[in-house]
Amino acid sequence: MKTVLNEKINYDLITSYDVSYLREYTILPFFDDGLTLYLYVSEDSNLNTCQEFFNNKNLKFLSCEKEEILFLLSDISTKLRLFSLAGKSKEFDSLNSSFMQDFLEKLLSYSIEKNSSDIHIESCNNLTLFRFRIDGNLKTFLVLEKNFIKLVSSYLKLISNLDITQNRLPLDSRFSFLIDAKKFDFRLSTMPTLEAESIVIRVLDSKNINIDINKIGFSSHILLDIQNALKLTQGLILVTGPTGSGKTTTLYSMLNILNSNEKKIITIEDPIEYKLENITQVQVNNKIGLNFDLVLRNILRQDPDIIFIGEIRDELSLQIALQASLTGHLVLASIHANNSSETITRLYDLKADPFLISTTLKLVLSQRLVLSYCKYCQAKGCSKCNFTKYKGRTIISEALKIDESLSSMIFKKQSINTFNEYLRKIKHRSLYDDGKLKVKENITSMEELLKVIGL
Incomplete structure (x- = not known):
């Protein structure tokens, strides 16, 4: 059809x-x-x-x-207004036109109203598509004439202090916009493609940084494991999962619990998307030589109590995380791995000393985000959920506490099959088990669960 x-x-x-x-x-x-x-x-x-x-x-x-x-x-009145403003902007074809400013303000306001994380503007089949990423999925919200992308690109570059004539190289910047008398920040990225530029606007919603860990969607047994791990004064806590699985949100919510005037917390991020009060944040800047390695090599001289590493990406970052964990620091970090047990083999792949891993690793939290049924229509489809039957996302997760037996197995560098056999023996609850619990509670569907975990 x-x-x-x-x-x-x-x-x-x-x-x-x-x-x-x-x-x-x-x-x-x-x-x-x-x-x-x-x-x-x-x-x-x-x-x-x-x-x-x-x-x-x-x-x-x-x-x-x-x-x-x-x-x-x-939302027909909103779409009609955008359609009208786009036509007037194209008619006057001027970057100083108030119509272009009004169009962008209306577009950004609409995306925020829809809880969009990103706005994608791209050319396709001689048209300009405006797609919003909502709950991880893209959906087309507006379609205009092909040439309109050039006008909106130039205006976005103008307000972001970028060269409006440069369309052959990737560009990135930030801009702010007043929407309903409130200031919002956005990150702009442009990329040259065969037909026209691809433009992505990231909505930097500051209210997300104060998320209460109790309201993210963790099951009660997972919350208890996290809370106990955060009481430690030293050790390594890893949050794992693919891109877009909510790792950063989880880590920020942990930092909110740990944040106090009695502790110095330093973060290494690339990039910093949200400013955290009372926390020292360092943004990597390769253009000036402030790279990940340099910051990591010098971070312990800042006398931190807690270190947050945005992503463990290589041998050096892992080595410093382990050493810091061993010398009296609590280290929180993310790493890419499919599940908790595979995280251990990922650490081996990065040539980590099995003794250091077994001594410092305290908790591995593996997670995914699944779509939640729309509460407004009970999964029938309505304007609130854009007729998708889902609105919002919740977490499915598994928490692997490193007990003495697991620590011994890590030190001996035993196989993943041995780990999994032990986990079955102690009735460890997997991602799938937690997901089935969410299905039973009518929070999400089995179809969504199987899609997300790849079964």
Whole structure:
């Protein structure tokens, strides 16, 4: 069945009709050439009064999913306003035009309203697509003419203090915007492609940094393991998982618990996205020689109590993390691994001394993010969840506490099969086990769980 999400929608045409009727009967006017009115309909569309409603015009029906039609008819006043402002911006074709500023303000406000983490602006099939990443997934929210991407690119570069004539090299910067009298920060990245630039705007939402670890979605037994580990004065705590699994949010929530005037906390990040009060944050800057290695080699001279390493990426970063853990520091870090037991073999791969690992490693927290059922419609599909049946995400996780037996196995560098056999023996609860608990509690679906953990 054809998708209409990546096609240009004429909102003037849609709003020339009674939108409440279109929603009720699941009908989307798409194109009128003067002779024929083209309508998108679904298997559930009610066409009984269609001919009369559209003034007995010659009608042609095209098929698509019901959810797509309802999604396209949602937030119609916002989409119409963006459509209108884009047209006026293109008409005046000036970076000083207030229409372009108003368009961007409306776009950013809309993305924040939808809890979007990123806005993707890209060229596709002679069109400019505006896609929002919400709960980890991309969805097209607006489609405009192809040439509009050049205008929006130039304006974004202008307000980000970038060279507006440079479109052959990747660029990145930041900008701020007042939205409803509140200042928001955004990170801009542009990348040259075959057709046009690809533009990504990251929404830097400062309220995310104060997330309470009790409200992220951890199961009670996982929370207890985390809280006990954070009472330690030295050792290594690792949070593992693929990109986009919420590792940074979890680590920031741990830092919020540890943060106090009695302790010095230093972070090494690339980049720093959020400023944490009372914490010394160091941002890597390779352009001036302030690289990861240099910061790590000098960090202990700052007399820290707690060290946060954004990502253990090589032998050196792991070596310093282990040494710091051994010499009276609590070290929190992220590392890429599929699960808790595979994290141990990942440490071996980075040539870590098995004795150091067995002595310093205290907790490995492996996690994923799964979509949660929409609480507004109970997973039926509504405007709040953009007719996806899901809204928001929760964590599924497993916590591997390094007890004496595991420490001995690590020191002896035993195989992952030996680790897994021991974990089965002690009835360790895996990612899948925690996910099944969330399915049983009707928080998410088995389909979503299997998709995320790759079974």
